Amino acid sequence: MPSPDPFDWSAPAASGPVDATVTLPGSKSLTNRFLVLAARASGVSRLRDPLRSRDTLLMAQAMRSLGAAVEDVEDGDWLVTPGGSTGDATVDCGLAGTVMRFVPPLAALSSGVVHFDGDPQARTRPMGPALDALRALGVGVDDGGRGALPFDVLGSGSVKGGSVTLDASASSQFISALLLSGAHYDDGVTVHHDGKPVPSQPHLDMTVEALRDAGADVDDSEPNTWRVEPGPLNPLDVQIEPDLSNAAPFLAAALVTGGRVHVPGWPQHTTQAGDDIRDILDQMGAEVTLGRDGLTVSAPDGFGGVDLDLHDASELTPVVAALAALAQGPSIIRGVAHIRGHETDRLAALAHELTALGATVDETEDGLRINPRPLSPGTFHTYADHRMVMAAAVLGLAVPGLVVEDVGTVAKTLPTFTDLWDRMLLREQASAATDSVR
Numbered sequence: 001m002p003s004p005d006p007f008d009w010s011a012p013a014a015s016g017p018v019d020a021t022v023t024l025p026g027s028k029s030l031t032n033r034f035l036v037l038a039a040r041a042s043g044v045s046r047l048r049d050p051l052r053s054r055d056t057l058l059m060a061q062a063m064r065s066l067g068a069a070v071e072d073v074e075d076g077d078w079l080v081t082p083g084g085s086t087g088d089a090t091v092d093c094g095l096a097g098t099v100m101r102f103v104p105p106l107a108a109l110s111s112g113v114v115h116f117d118g119d120p121q122a123r124t125r126p127m128g129p130a131l132d133a134l135r136a137l138g139v140g141v142d143d144g145g146r147g148a149l150p151f152d153v154l155g156s157g158s159v160k161g162g163s164v165t166l167d168a169s170a171s172s173q174f175i176s177a178l179l180l181s182g183a184h185y186d187d188g189v190t191v192h193h194d195g196k197p198v199p200s201q202p203h204l205d206m207t208v209e210a211l212r213d214a215g216a217d218v219d220d221s222e223p224n225t226w227r228v229e230p231g232p233l234n235p236l237d238v239q240i241e242p243d244l245s246n247a248a249p250f251l252a253a254a255l256v257t258g259g260r261v262h263v264p265g266w267p268q269h270t271t272q273a274g275d276d277i278r279d280i281l282d283q284m285g286a287e288v289t290l291g292r293d294g295l296t297v298s299a300p301d302g303f304g305g306v307d308l309d310l311h312d313a314s315e316l317t318p319v320v321a322a323l324a325a326l327a328q329g330p331s332i333i334r335g336v337a338h339i340r341g342h343e344t345d346r347l348a349a350l351a352h353e354l355t356a357l358g359a360t361v362d363e364t365e366d367g368l369r370i371n372p373r374p375l376s377p378g379t380f381h382t383y384a385d386h387r388m389v390m391a392a393a394v395l396g397l398a399v400p401g402l403v404v405e406d407v408g409t410v411a412k413t414l415p416t417f418t419d420l421w422d423r424m425l426l427r428e429q430a431s432a433a434t435d436s437v438r
């Protein structure tokens with residue numbers, strides 16, 4: 001037999017109920033917002049326990065390219081010393097939506113041409129409305145008419161700003177991007193959304209809250225309109241919360257194995273969309289308890305299918321779809337048409353891979369209908385999508401022999417994923433061993 005591709009990973013099957021505590025690294029969305037805000041604040045900022053993953057390292061590098069210093073200091077924190085670039089620069093976006101959307105409005109403030117590019121799949125992610133909005137605010141952008149990467153932002157040292165209307169139904173990040181830099185524009189920025197509903201409302205709330213943490217004057221009192229007044233931003237000293245979307249596959253393991261998973265440090269208040277996983281797992285029949293010490297999920301009685309609108313928390317779709325394929329009844333996932341423009345067309349990718357394992361899956365215009373069936377092992381393709389790796393790992397718990405193609409792609413937001421996964425399952429073996437000697 002040919003030896004397996006070195007980047008493939010045999011997903012471990014569970015040999016019994018998991019019983020584990022899993023500590024997750026920091027939130028991608030919070031880390032990358034705070035990096036952008038800190039890069040032009042009025043003093044040195046400290047980011048405590050930031051996520052270090054491909055997306056956040058690319059963002060740190062982008063901030064350096066634009067003149068800020070991002071330094072590793074003791075305890076794993078980042079110190080960010082603001083600075084404005086005075087020359088041409090290049091930004092590698094990788095496949096990070098936050099980098100390709102949040103950095104151009106900041107680059108517009110620099111004095112030079114800032115060239116943006118990324119992975120091949122990044123060139124197909126929606127950018128057009130974000131680039132047109134910058135143009136409407138007086139910024140030169142050369143995208144060769146593509147409305148996508150690669151493109152140049154022609155920085156002239158300042159941006160007039162003002163009012164702009166755009167269609168952000170393809171990504172909330174178009175709006176977050178303008179707000180995160182708008183305080184540095186001469187007239188601030190007012191963003192109006194006109195189109196189908198904007199997805200990911202919690203991420204917009206996160207942007208507004210992060211701006212207010214930095215002292216910005218933000219008005220989000222009217223639907224579909226956001227206003228950031230011009231003015232300096234204060235330096236930040238912020239503790240980054242654990243990434244709750246990255247917690248989802250670990251919590252899902254409690255359901256699949258009939259076990260228990262505890263995630264310490266789960267915030268009592270958060271703007272992270274991943275917090276919605278609590279309600280989703282509860283709807284599937286799990287026991288979900290949020291205490292001062294963190295979140296605990298257990299599922300002694302199995303779990304059922306759900307009818308869910310994931311418009312607000314669409315990044316949870318791959319893991320929820322994996323759970324749905326293993327549930328005791330059919331599920332419908334709605335409201336996530338825009339995730340066809342995520343790392344890959346997630347609806348097509350999930351439908352294809354789950355069907356290949358034996359599930360009955362219909363791709364709808366805005367989601368998936370999933371009918372669980374007995375699944376057979378095979379190779380689960382991941383399409384350069386970290387969350388497809390996480391979905392595959394969840395399936396692998398119940399499908400011995402499942403192989404996950406290109407597991408390294410999970411480093412986009414969680415480079416330690418397979419270590420944490422193995423440790424969660426070792427703990428399960430350890431407790432099984434303890435039980436057997438009792």
Ligand SMILES: O=C(O)C1=C[C@@H](OP(=O)(O)O)[C@@H](O)[C@H](O)C1
Pocket residue numbers: 028029030097098170171172173176199200203314315338
């Ligand atoms: O602003 C952010 O940090 C994000 C917003 C959301 O993007 P979309 O609105 O494009 O779905 C989310 O899916 C993504 O993972 C992170």
Ligand SMILES: C=C(OP(=O)(O)O)C(=O)O
Pocket residue numbers: 095096097098315342343387413
């Ligand atoms: C959609 C995602 O990422 P991005 O920030 O690249 O849009 C995601 O993490 O699921």
